[in-house]
Amino acid sequence: MQIDKGKITAVQFMFSVACYMQASSLLTAFFVGITKQDSWIVVILAFLVCLPFLFIFISIMRNFPDKNLIQINTLVFGPVVGNIISAMYIWYFLTLTSLNLRDLSDFVHQTIMPKTPSIVIMFLFLLVCAWAVRFGIGVVTRYNTLFSIIQIVILALAVVFTANLIDFQNFLPMFDQPAMEYVHGTHVVSTIPFGEVVVFLMITPNIKLPPKKISKFFLWGFVIGGIVLVVVILRDTAVLGNVLGLFSLPSFETQRMASLMEALSRLEIMFASVLIILLFAKVTFLYYVTVLSLAQIFKFETFKPFILSIGALAIVYAFILYSSSMQHVESGTNATPILWTLFEFVLPMLTLLIAKMRKLPQTEEVV
Amino acid sequence: MKKNFTTSVNRIISVILCLSITLLTTGCWDSKEIDTISIVTGIGIDTSQNPDEINLTAQIGKTQPSGGALQQDSAGGDNDSFLVMEATSKGILSAFESMNTKNSRTPFLQHNQVIIFGKEQAEKGVQSYIDVFLRYYQMRMEVWFLVADSKAKDILTVKTQPEKNSAISLSEILRDETNISESLRINLKDFVSRLIEPTSSAIAPIVSVQKGIDTTFLAVDGMAIFKKDKMVGQLTSKQIDGYIWTMGRIKEIPLEISLDPGYGNMQAFNIKCSMKPIIQKDGVISVSLQIRGQMVLDEIKGFDSMNLNEIVPLLQRAANEKVHQDIMNCLSEAQRLNSDIFGFGTAFHRNYPKEWKSLKNKWDQLFPKLKINTDIKLEIINPGKIGASLNMEDKK
Structure with a gap:
């Protein structure tokens, strides 16, 4: 039973993946504090580490082309264990939604509108998201291509505008930190922006493409997102140097430094708008996935009744998640990556293994 | 009929939504109207009697009616383009808050041009007052960082020409300095970056008020040297030349050569500097500095009974020698203060x-003994518009 019958094209899917990862690329404080000028190395390492897992996701998609993650769980682990795992995933999706919502509100709060209460920002923001979610996958992903391209263009402009501040000496010395820091950093990057693409397992049935070709587009989306993240980190490091680790939003500070001669300066508003646009795409997608999986687990025919209640829950949850943004960074650096490993790497791997052992997709085809 | 009803309902809803956007774009609780803010153009920090407190001076730009005619009408009256407020408090923002009671507008710091520390405060330490410039959301890292040769307040209260606002005039002066080298101006990022490097010493340009014929003007000459966050000494303008030669990133720089037979002024350009730290096998450390560049002859005086072909190598050698000497002067001053202003560490x-x-x-022991090996090659490639000078032609 498929709840949302909407279909998206392969290109939309590809840019949704890219857009999803780009949204995280702007909030890099979780790991630049750990690995400082070598953060770009860590991003590349994490990218390589994630590739095998990406292929796990892809092979799950191939094996179950007409099932989303919740259905796969029920099928592979049986109804009881499957539902427990699905419930955990729903918690994971909801937490991600709230985390990103919180990121957005913290960002707006700290930089643009410090006097406006967070609840106003979150409520208005989530209202727009809810509106998009209501129309299903088609609307949720439709603008992602545009958003992704806007961000790439603005990133390119920002690199040009900061070109006179770039100092390549800032990358030296390389590999100067203890080895464990690199492992730690890689872990953070691979779980927080990269591994989160596991959410795309929820929309496999909606992709208008033979399952064999999905891998190409998934991979390309992943590559675009990864490259953007590396470029952002490279630029921030080259411009800010050792000051990089001080700030909670290094990209924002970099953008603040940007100017084209004296005439065109104070361009951080571009960054702010892009960040909000990308977080809109990301939160909408996560919101949609949460609502969809909830409807799936309770075997509803439509997910619409859940939208507003989950929205309210997400806002409240975003408030109680962390008492301050320092705590958020602290847990993003130390606790969350370990927890996320379960959802992003362990469970998908287990799913694939058990499916292979039980020869699940084949029996499914026979039936 | 029903369809018509739904479309009209939809239409009304979309109109309401569009209108509500106008409510959202006002900035909610953070709306700022231009007539409720006072735009701070410069912040000065001086010592106060109480060692725990600072004396904060804020220069606030006034918005003026555009068009020259209006300004002339009001001439004779109070025609200041800025006002200066001061307050004494423990911290910078609390000083701003205590100013608020005297000011009908709220301070707006996003357009702040300069941060000036008074000399006394710079000698006492600046670190505890820098935090706010990084933390507070209205502060920007591109703001210029300077040290006043006396009190910061004097710099911010002085009326300058042609820019009436001294903070803006300062930022223009600093912009012109970059025509020589970007190392001559220090923004907050550069300063903080030096401050958190464990071995480096930060520097900041020194600004002073000087009297002209019938005006006062600001001069940026000299560089304050900081050891940790305390100012310990300063570079003279000759030593500054040495500093920028060492740091590289020079665009164009005038070189003035005085020799026994005469005087020459040259403009060096197309300069490529590369600084290389070297550790020899026996553990001796040194820095090698390679400078390559070209010069244009702009002015010569004297050199009687010599022709251009003789003068050029003479000047060239003297220029190379002078650059070497400047670098060494600067280095010895830095070594005397044991402050690694070059970031060699x-x-x-x-x-x-x-x-x-x-x-x-052991960097503190190594730096004072550090050697710089210079390899300078500046060549005169162009004698300017004329060949031989007037007095030379006479001799022929």
Whole structure:
């Protein structure tokens, strides 16, 4: 039973993946504090580490082309264990939604509108998201291509505008930190922006493409997102140097430094708008996935009744998640990556293994 | 009929939504109207009687009616383009808050041009007052960082020409300095970056008020040298030349050569500097500095009974010697104060990360003995518009 019958094209899917990862690329404080000028190395390492897992996701998609993650769980682990795992995933999706919502509100709060209460920002923001979610996958992903391209263009402009501040000496010395820091950093990057693409397992049935070709587009989306993240980190490091680790939003500070001669300066508003646009795409997608999986687990025919209640829950949850943004960074650096490993790497791997052992997709085809 | 009803309902809803956007774009609780803010153009920090407190001076730009005619009408009256407020408090923002009671508008710091520390405060330490410039959301890292040769307040209260607002005039002066070298101006990022490097010493330009014929003007000459966050000394303008030669990133720089037979002024350009830290096999460390560049002859005086072919090598050699001397002067001053203003320590760290671990702790002993080997080659490629000078032609 498929709840949302909407279909998206392969290109939309590809840019949704890219857009999803780009949204995280702007909030890099979780790991630049750990690995400082070598953060770009860590991003590349994490990218390589994630590739095998990406292929796990892809092979799950191939094996179950007409099932989303919740259905796969029920099928592979049986109804009881499957539902427990699905419930955990729903918690994971909801937490991600709230985390990103919180990121957005913290960002707006700290930089643009410090006097406006967070609840106003979150409520208005989530209202727009809810509106998009209501129309299903088609609307949720439709603008992602545009958003992704806007961000790439603005990133390119920002690199040009900061070109006179770039100092390549800032990358030296390389590999100067203890080895464990690199492992730690890689872990953070691979779980927080990269591994989160596991959410795309929820929309496999909606992709208008033979399952064999999905891998190409998934991979390309992943590559675009990864490259953007590396470029952002490279630029921030080259411009800010050792000051990089001080700030909670290094990209924002970099953008603040940007100017084209004296005439065109104070361009951080571009960054702010892009960040909000990308977080809109990301939160909408996560919101949609949460609502969809909830409807799936309770075997509803439509997910619409859940939208507003989950929205309210997400806002409240975003408030109680962390008492301050320092705590958020602290847990993003130390606790969350370990927890996320379960959802992003362990469970998908287990799913694939058990499916292979039980020869699940084949029996499914026979039936 | 029903369809018509739904479309009209939809239409009304979309109109309401569009209108509600106008409510959202006002900035909610953070709306700021231009007539409710006072735009701070410069912040000065001086010592106060109480050692725990500072005296904050804020220069606030006034918005003026555009068009020259209006301004002339009001001439004779109070025609200041800025007002200066001061307050004494423990911290910078609390000083701003205490100003609020005297000011009908709220301070707006996003357009702040300069941060000036008074000399006394710079000698006492600046670190505790820098935090707010990084933390507070209205502060920007591109703001210029300066030290006043006396009190910061004097700099911010002075009326300058042609820019009436001294903070804006300062930022213009600093912009012109970059025509020579970007190392001559220090923004908050540069300063903080130096401050958190464990071995480097930060520097900041020194600004002073000087009297002209019938005006006062600001001069940026000299560089304050900081050891940790305390100012310990300063570079003279000749030593500054040495500093920018060492740091590289020079665009164009005038060179003035005085020799026994005469005087020459040249403009050096197309300059490529490369600084390389070297650790020899026996552990001796040094820095090698390679400078390549070209010069144009702009003015010569004297050199009687010599022709151009004789003068050019003479000037060339003297120029190379002068640059070498400037660098050495600057280095010896820095070494005297044991302040690594060039960031040599960081250069060693970047290029020799392994060896650095042992060098790091004894850098304070190593730096005063550090040698710079210069390899300078500046060539005169162009004698200017004329060949031989007037007096030379006479001799022929």
